[in-house]
Amino acid sequence: MTQKVNNPNYKAGYLGLIGQPNAGKSSLLNFLISEKVSIVTNKPQTTRRRVMGLHSTDAGQIVFVDAPGLIKSTSGLNSFLQKEAEEVIQSSDALVAVLSIDESDAARNEEIIDLVHRSNKPWIGVITKTDITEKSHRILIIKDMVEMKGMKALSISNTKANKDERHELLEQMMNILPISEAPLFDTELYTTESMRNLAEEIIREKCFEILNFEIPYQLAVQTRKFDEDAKPCPKLYVDILVARDSHKPIVVGKGGANIKKIGEESRAEIQKMMDVQKVYLELNVVVKDNWYENKTTMKELKYVTKSE
Ligand SMILES: Nc1nc2c(ncn2[C@@H]2O[C@H](COP(=O)(O)OP(=O)(O)OP(=O)(O)O)[C@@H](O)[C@H]2O)c(=O)[nH]1
Ligand SMILES: [Mg+2]
Known part of the structure; x- marks a missing residue:
């Protein structure tokens, strides 16, 4: 149980990060909470299900909800991504429109602005990737689009911003949250994700980075067994699910090169995340034909929205 606080101005709530795929939502979350909780790659549609990160101070608690990028689809995994993003909008107390200056089509940023505005929830715009100097003329254009709706726009580089800019952003975000009698989660935590989920996501991130083309989009990661208290070190047995036979040799690689990498x-990143010297990690590539069309598998992977 979380404790009531003795501050009539204390704020707490869910703040959804909404944007196009690749806009920098997960990078922004990691930057704001100074921890890596959400995986980041240069490929769109990296985030699949909502990931929560927590920022707690005496003034309040922000529960960041990183959502998948907005896409339109009616089938398979993409349909889940769409529903999940929509559900984050519905279930949040306030929203951040994450708007990248690297987006060449202004209409795609406008689409996000319209969407968060239509939710009738308090929101602010955060303009990302401002370090890409050759595109910096877009900062003012996007800022105008946000201000036309009567809302605030802040700009940030997730890679180059300093501590003061981070504080400014956090303060503005706290401002749009509701007053609350108590924090929503333990104030010592920086995420609600389990070790097991964080480890699965790290493995999925490496798959995205190391494997090319379409394979990462048709792959999922599922823990078979996680023995946290094993001696002399924690042991993780993890399956990499692929959607067809022909994908297995690609994931394994020549002479096992890919799977080894x-x-x-x-393993290196999981050890860091768990703050231990050593982790035993066993990876298995398992073929599960078109797993994204299988309701049970989708459920096991938690690729189902809360309302389903
Ligand atoms: N130059 C620059 N690159 C950034 C910045 N923020 C994010 N990126 C890069 O943009 C790419 C996408 O970042 P993510 O944080 O995964 O984007 P996302 O919006 O979560 O993407 P999805 O989960 O796919 O919707 C990665 O290659 C990041 O390194 C930034 O401020 N500056
Ligand atoms: Mg993401």
Whole structure:
């Protein structure tokens, strides 16, 4: 149970990060909470289900909800991504429109602005990737689009911003949250994600980075067994699900090169995340034909929205 606070101005609530795929939502979340909770790659549609990150101070608690990028689809995994993003909008107390200056089509940023505005929830615009100097003329254009709706726009580089800029952003975000009698989660936590989920996501991120083309989009990561208290070190047995037979040799790679690299890079990052010297990680590539069309598998992977 979380404790009531003795501050009539204390704020707490869910703040959804909404944007086009690749806009920098997950990078923004990690930057704001100074921890890596949401995976980041240069490929769109990296985030699949909502990921929560927490920022707690004496003034309040922001529960960031990182959503998948907005896409339109009616089938398979993409239809889940669309529903999940829509549900984050509905279930949040306030929203951040994450708007990248790297987006060449202004209409795509406008679409996000219209969407968050239509929700009738308090929102602010955060203009990202401002370090891409050759596109900096777009900052003012996007700022205008947000201000036309009567809302505030702040700009940030997730890679180059300093502590003061981070504080400014957090303060503005706290401002649009509702007054609350108590924090929503334990104030010592920086995420509500389990170790197991964080580890799965790290492995998925490495798959995205190491494997090319369409394979990462048709792949999922599922823990078979996680023995946290094993001696001499925690043991993780994880399946990489692929959608067809022909994908398996691609994930494994020539002489096992890909899977070895995915394993090594994942293990190093999982050890860091768990704050331990050593983790035993066993990866298995498992073919599950068109797993994204299988309701049970989708459920097991938590690729179902809260309302389903
Ligand atoms: N130059 C620059 N690149 C950034 C910035 N923020 C994010 N990126 C890069 O943009 C790419 C996408 O970042 P993500 O944080 O994964 O974007 P996202 O909006 O969460 O993407 P999805 O989960 O796919 O919807 C990655 O290659 C990031 O490194 C930034 O401020 N500046
Ligand atoms: Mg993301």
